[in-house]
Amino acid sequence: MGRYVLRRLLLMVLVLFGVSVIVFFIVHVIPADPVGALLGGNAPPQLVDQMKHQLGLDKPIWAQFGDYMLGILHGNLGISLKSNRPVTQDIAEYFPATLELAIFSIIISVALGVVLGILSAVYRNSWVDHFSRIFSILGVSMPVFWTGLILLLIFYYILGWLPGTGQLSLFTIPPHRITGMLLLDSILTGNWEAFRDGLAHIILPAAVLGYSATASIARITRASMLDVLRQDFIRTAKAKGLSGRVVIYRHALKNALIPVVTLIGLTFGSLLEGAVLTETIFGWPGLGRYIVNALLVLDYPAIMGGTLFIALMYSLANLIVDLTYAVLDPRMRI
Amino acid sequence: MKSITIEKRGKLRDFIARRKPIIEDWKHTLYLWKSTKLAMIGTVIIVIFILIAIFAPIIVPYDPISSNMSARLQPPSWDHLFGTDQFGRDIFSRVIVGSRIELWIIFLVSLISGGLGTFLGVVAGYFGKFVDEIIMRITDMFLAFPSLVLAMAFAAALGPSLTNTIIAISVVGWTVFARLARAEAMKIKKQPYIEAIRAVGAGNSRIMFLHVLPMCLSPVLVQLTLRMGTIILTAAGLGFLGLGVRPPLPEWGSMVSDGRSYLVAQWWISTFPGIAIAFVVLGFNFLGDGIRDIMDPRLRR
Numbered sequence: 001m002g003r004y005v006l007r008r009l010l011l012m013v014l015v016l017f018g019v020s021v022i023v024f025f026i027v028h029v030i031p032a033d034p035v036g037a038l039l040g041g042n043a044p045p046q047l048v049d050q051m052k053h054q055l056g057l058d059k060p061i062w063a064q065f066g067d068y069m070l071g072i073l074h075g076n077l078g079i080s081l082k083s084n085r086p087v088t089q090d091i092a093e094y095f096p097a098t099l100e101l102a103i104f105s106i107i108i109s110v111a112l113g114v115v116l117g118i119l120s121a122v123y124r125n126s127w128v129d130h131f132s133r134i135f136s137i138l139g140v141s142m143p144v145f146w147t148g149l150i151l152l153l154i155f156y157y158i159l160g161w162l163p164g165t166g167q168l169s170l171f172t173i174p175p176h177r178i179t180g181m182l183l184l185d186s187i188l189t190g191n192w193e194a195f196r197d198g199l200a201h202i203i204l205p206a207a208v209l210g211y212s213a214t215a216s217i218a219r220i221t222r223a224s225m226l227d228v229l230r231q232d233f234i235r236t237a238k239a240k241g242l243s244g245r246v247v248i249y250r251h252a253l254k255n256a257l258i259p260v261v262t263l264i265g266l267t268f269g270s271l272l273e274g275a276v277l278t279e280t281i282f283g284w285p286g287l288g289r290y291i292v293n294a295l296l297v298l299d300y301p302a303i304m305g306g307t308l309f310i311a312l313m314y315s316l317a318n319l320i321v322d323l324t325y326a327v328l329d330p331r332m333r334i
Numbered sequence: 335m336k337s338i339t340i341e342k343r344g345k346l347r348d349f350i351a352r353r354k355p356i357i358e359d360w361k362h363t364l365y366l367w368k369s370t371k372l373a374m375i376g377t378v379i380i381v382i383f384i385l386i387a388i389f390a391p392i393i394v395p396y397d398p399i400s401s402n403m404s405a406r407l408q409p410p411s412w413d414h415l416f417g418t419d420q421f422g423r424d425i426f427s428r429v430i431v432g433s434r435i436e437l438w439i440i441f442l443v444s445l446i447s448g449g450l451g452t453f454l455g456v457v458a459g460y461f462g463k464f465v466d467e468i469i470m471r472i473t474d475m476f477l478a479f480p481s482l483v484l485a486m487a488f489a490a491a492l493g494p495s496l497t498n499t500i501i502a503i504s505v506v507g508w509t510v511f512a513r514l515a516r517a518e519a520m521k522i523k524k525q526p527y528i529e530a531i532r533a534v535g536a537g538n539s540r541i542m543f544l545h546v547l548p549m550c551l552s553p554v555l556v557q558l559t560l561r562m563g564t565i566i567l568t569a570a571g572l573g574f575l576g577l578g579v580r581p582p583l584p585e586w587g588s589m590v591s592d593g594r595s596y597l598v599a600q601w602w603i604s605t606f607p608g609i610a611i612a613f614v615v616l617g618f619n620f621l622g623d624g625i626r627d628i629m630d631p632r633l634r635r
Contacts, residue, residue, distance in 0.1 A: 018475030141616040145574045146608030273480035295490035311478045
C-alpha cells in the first residue's frame with residue numbers, strides 16, 4: 001500500500017508539472033494579446049513596450065517559462081493584472097466560497113441520487129423506475145446556466161420565496177472571516193442572522209449544481225443495487241423471513257453503496273466544472289467566477305494561477321478516489 | 335452463363351452464412367435497443383434534431399441574423415412563435431438555424447477528437463513501452479483539468495469564434511478516446527492473425543492502420559455517442575460565457591446569454607434556446623443511457 005501511494009504521488013507531481021506547461025503554453029504561445037487587452041487597442045506603442053517590459057513579456061519565451069516555474073516552486077503565482085494583488089491571495093479569498101458551494105451540492109446530489117437509484121432498483125421497470133431515471137437524466141441534460149436563470153426567475157423575481165444573487169443580502173452584516181466559508185464562519189462567530197441569510201442564498205445555486213450531478217450517482221446506485229439484490233445472501237435474508245424493508249435497507253444498501261462512495265470524488269470534479277457557470281449566474285464570489293472574469297480580460301497571471309489551482313484540486317480528488325479504491329479493492333494496486 | 339449466376343448465388347449464400355454470427359449479434363442488439371424505451375425515445379429526438387438542422391432554411395419564417403427594430407421584444411404569438419429579441423429577430427428562426435451550428439460543432443468535434451484520440455491511442459497501444467508511456471502521461475496531463483475549464487482557457491486564448499470553439503473542445507476531448515483505443519490496440523496486437531500478417535511481411539504502419547485500428551473503432555464510436563450531449567453543453571457554456579461562438583450567429587448558449595438582462599420582463603428570449611439545448615442533450619443522454627444498459631452485462635440478463 002505504501003509503495004502504491006508513493007508511486008501515485010510521484011505520478012501526480014509529474015502530471016502537475018505537465019499541467020503547468022500546458023497552462024503556460026495556452027497563455028504565452030497562443031496569439032492572445034494581454035497587453036493590448038489591458039491598455040485598449042489605441043495605446044501608443046511606447047506605452048505597450050514599457051508595459052511588456054514591466055511584465056517581463058519582452059524576454060525570450062524560455063526565460064519567461066523559467067521565471068514562471070521558479071515562481072510556482074516558491075508558491076508565487078504572480079500578480080493579477082486586474083486586482084493588483086498576488087494571485088495566491090486572490091485564490092485564498094475566492095476558493096472557500098466555491099468549496100462551500102461544492103460541499104452543499106455534493107450533499108444534495110448524493111442524497112437525491114441514492115434515493116432515486118434505490119427506488120429505481122427496487123421498483124425495476126415500473127413507472128417509478130422510469131420516472132426517476134428520466135428525472136435524473138433531465139438534470140444532466142439541462143444546461144446549468146439556463147436552469148439557474150429560470151430558477152432565479154421563478155423563485156426570486158416571481159414568487160419572491162428565495163433571495164437573489166450573491167452570498168448575502170445587502171444589509172446583512174457578514175461574519176468575521178475565519179475560514180472564508182461564510183456559513184461556517186457564521187456558526188463559529190454565532191452570527192445567526194448571517195447564517196440564516198447565507199443558507200437562503202446557497203439553496204438555489206447548490207440545488208442547480210447538485211441536480212446536474214445526480215444522474216451518474218443514481219445510475220451507479222441502481223446498477224449496484226440490482227447486482228446486490230440478486231446475490232445469495234439477500235435470498236437467505238428473505239428466506240429467514242425478514243421484511244422487504246429490512247432486507248433492502250439493512251442488508252442490500254450497505255453493500256450497494258461501496259461504488260457510490262468512490263463516485264463522490266469524481267462528482268467533486270464535475271462540480272468544480274459546473275461551479276464556473278453556476279457562480280457566474282448567481283454572482284457567487286468563488287474561484288469559478290474569478291477565472292471567467294480573468295479569461296474575459298486576459299488577466300494571464302490570474303488565468304494561469306486559477307486554472308492550475310483547479311487542476312490541483314481535481315487531481316487531488318482523483319487521487320483520493322484511486323486510494324479509496326485501492327483500500328476497498330486490493331486488486332487495483334498495480 | 336447460367337453456371338456463373340449459380341456460382342455467384344452460391345458465393346452470396348456462402349457470404350451470408352459466414353457472417354451469420356455477426357448478423358445474429360446485430361439482431362440481438364436491435365432487439366435490446368427496441369426493448370430499451372429510453373434509447374428509442376432518444377433516437378427519435380436525435381432524428382428530429384438532425385431533420386430540423388437539414389431542413390432549417392425551408393422551415394424558418396424570418397431572417398435569423400438581420401435586425402428589425404420595429405418588431406423588438408415581442409412576446410410569443412402566432413406571428414413569432416417564440417417571440418422576438420432585443421434586435422427584433424424572430425427567436426423561433428434563430429433556434430431552428432442554431433440547430434445547424436450545434437450539429438456542425440458535434441460533427442467536427444467528434445471527428446477531430448475521435449480521430450486524434452484513436453490515432454494516438456492505437457500508436458501508444460501498438461508500440462507500447464516508451465511511446466506508450468509518453469502518450470499516456472500526456473493524456474494524464476489533459477485529464478488533470480475539468481474539461482470545461484481547459485476548453486475555456488483554450489477558447490479565450492485563441493479568441494472567441496465558431497472555429498476556435500471547435501478546436502478548443504476537440505483539444506480537450508481526445509483523451510477518452512486515446513485511452514479506449516489504446517486498451518483495444520493492446521489486446522488486438524497479441525492476436526495470432528496480427529502475427530500472421532507480420533510474417534507475410536507487412537510493416538508497422540500497415541498493420542497498425544489497416545488491421546489494428548479498424549478493430550478499435552466500435553468502442554470508440556459508442557463512446558462518441560455517449561459524449562455528444564457533453565459536447566453541446568460545453569459549446570453552449572462557452573457561448574454563454576462569451577468565450578465561444580459570437581453573435582450574431584445564433585448559437586443556443588450565446589442566445590441564452592443575450593436574454594439575461596431581459597429575463598424578468600421578456601422571459602422568452604433566454605427560455606426557448608435553453609429548452610432547445612435541454613431537448614437535444616436529453617436525446618443524446620437517453621440514447622447513451624440505453625446504450626450503457628445494453629452493454630452492461632449485469633443488466634443484460
